Amino acid sequence: MGKLIIRNARVIDPASGRDEIASIVVADGVIEHVGADTNSPHADVIDATGLVACPGFIDVHTHLREPGREDKETIASGTRAAAAGGFTTICAIPNTSPVIDSQTGLKFILSRAESDAVVNVIPYASVTRCQQGEEIVEFGDLVHYGARGFTDDGHPIMNAEIMRRALEYSAMFDVPILDHCEDIHLAGEGVVHEGFYSTKLGLKGIPPLAESVQVARDVELAAFTRGRLHIMHVSKRQSLPHIRRAKAEGVRVTAEVTPHHLTLTDAALESFDTNLKVNPPIGDAADRDALISALLDDTIDCIATDHAPHTDIEKDQPFVDAPYGMVGLETAFPVLYTSLVKSGLVPLRKLLEKMTIGPARVLGLEPRGSLAVGAPADIVLLNLSQEVQITPDFFFSKSFNSPWLGSTLTGAVIMTVVSGKLVYSHRQIIEK
Ligand SMILES: [Zn+2]
Structure with missing residues (x-):
């Protein structure tokens, strides 16, 4: 070359x-x-x-849908979307069909990435077999075959004993457990943030507590086990004090926020646009403002897209029936630049930090995420x-x-x- x-x-x-x-x-x-x-x-x-x-962007949270839902996205199309969005490394969430919970699954992702991808693809494996929340996967084996993190994303890990053991393994193998924090019982049948707009629009609400109690539980377990915890898509202001306190106490916790939670509020739901249906739901203006502050004071380590492709047929349903998620790789930079930097809320360098070296540090990928001599x-x-x-x-x-x-x-x-x-x-x- x-x-x-x-x-x-x-x-x-x-x-x-x-x-x-x-x-x-x-x-x-x-x-x-x-x-x-x-x-x-x-x-x-x-x-x-x-x-x-600047250094290419790194996304620690991308749903590539392959294997299983190649109608929504493939490793080929998803990595092209990433390249168009300025991302040079993306991390594949394992909630595919089948779930990536074995050596065979990891080998599939890595070989498909080798042949089809135009950017770097880093695979994760699930924490539990088939993401069923019951039986922990073969950690050591999966780390050996390339898993750089473990996540049941799409689902929370409801069983605290499973989470404790997963964090113990994460300490042993020095890889993070990336948790989708949601208490499914508190979330119930909710589809949007519980507040003024859920009442006004007649949609069932998910209380902020559904997220914050799981965050509180997880940081406590991380403190106890000395494991490596990463909180995915933090969306509610009530979660932030738990992360702040844990960091101050030296707990190994990192956190991400999505472009949509940083720039939108639930007031947008008046359009009933099903593309706004995401999990965790978009919060209110106070949540958005608190997330921006947490990005600025480094309570939040990085921005992650939670790129979640769905077909129009699936999204073209009544709000309650449509699947959760929005695409994010290609809109991330223009959305964040327009809403946060151009408006003067976040300095450009801070935004770029949270899309480059910030995510690199979460996974220990440095010198990726920088322009240091000798870096890729x-x-x-x-x-x-x-x-x-x-x-x-x-x-x-x-x-x-x-x-x-x-x-x-x-x-x-x-x-x-x-x-x-x-x-x-x-x-x-x-x-x-
Ligand atoms: Zn999630």
Whole structure:
């Protein structure tokens, strides 16, 4: 593999604090130099004048649907959506059909990623056999075959004794347990956040307690076991004090928040758009504001998309019957840039930190997530003033279940480089 030089970009590397006009030199798939321009006669050159260059985004929470629901997404389509969204590494949630709970399942994901993926795919395995919450998987074996984390996401782990043992294994093998925190009994038949709008719209509510009591339980178990706990999609302000306190006490806990929980409120439900039906449900304005504050003060470590593709037939049902989830890989950056950075709520460097080195640290992937010399050359080029129209054609994903359909946002992903190779440029995937 030859050399690549990205010239004249505004290089932002949150891991090192760098923010300056500079050139990035890539050789053999890794970062060779960042700084003053160098001459290299045989290099490929990208003139990035006017663009931001930063480490490629990392998503610790992506539903790729393969195996089992290839009509919604595949490893091929999902990784193309990732590249178009500026993501160079994504982590595959194992709630597929069958569930990834064995060596065979992991081997399938890794071999499919090898042949079909255009970005890095990191597999997780489920915590319990078939995600049934009863029997813990063969941890050591699955770590050996490539599982970088364990999660029953889609379902909470209701049995505290199972969660305790899972966290004990996580300490032994130094991999995180990523938990979808939801007390299913408190959540009951609810479909939206319990509050003013659930009452007004006549939809059954899920109380914030359904999340916060599980968060409280999990951090207590993590403290006791010294395990590695990652709280997925934190959505309610009541969960935050538990995470803050645990971190202050040195408990090994990390947390993520989604773009939709950071930018939307349940007031949007008045549209009855089923693309707003997500689990955990979108909270109220006080929740959103508290999540932004928690991102700023590092109570929350990273932003994760919870990219959850569904077909239009499935989403085109009455609100109570539609499945939970929205796609997120391609809209993440423009949504966050428009709602948080352009509006002045979050500095650009902070946003980029939470999409690069933040998620890398959650899984221990460093130097990925940075532009350090010797790191894999995973880079994204962004145009901060370009508008993007969110239409079905905007999506490389097989699904376009997004509440932002029809909107115009600011902040475009222009090019994506994975291990020194250009995989996406100006609305085109560069095929292998
Ligand atoms: Zn979940």
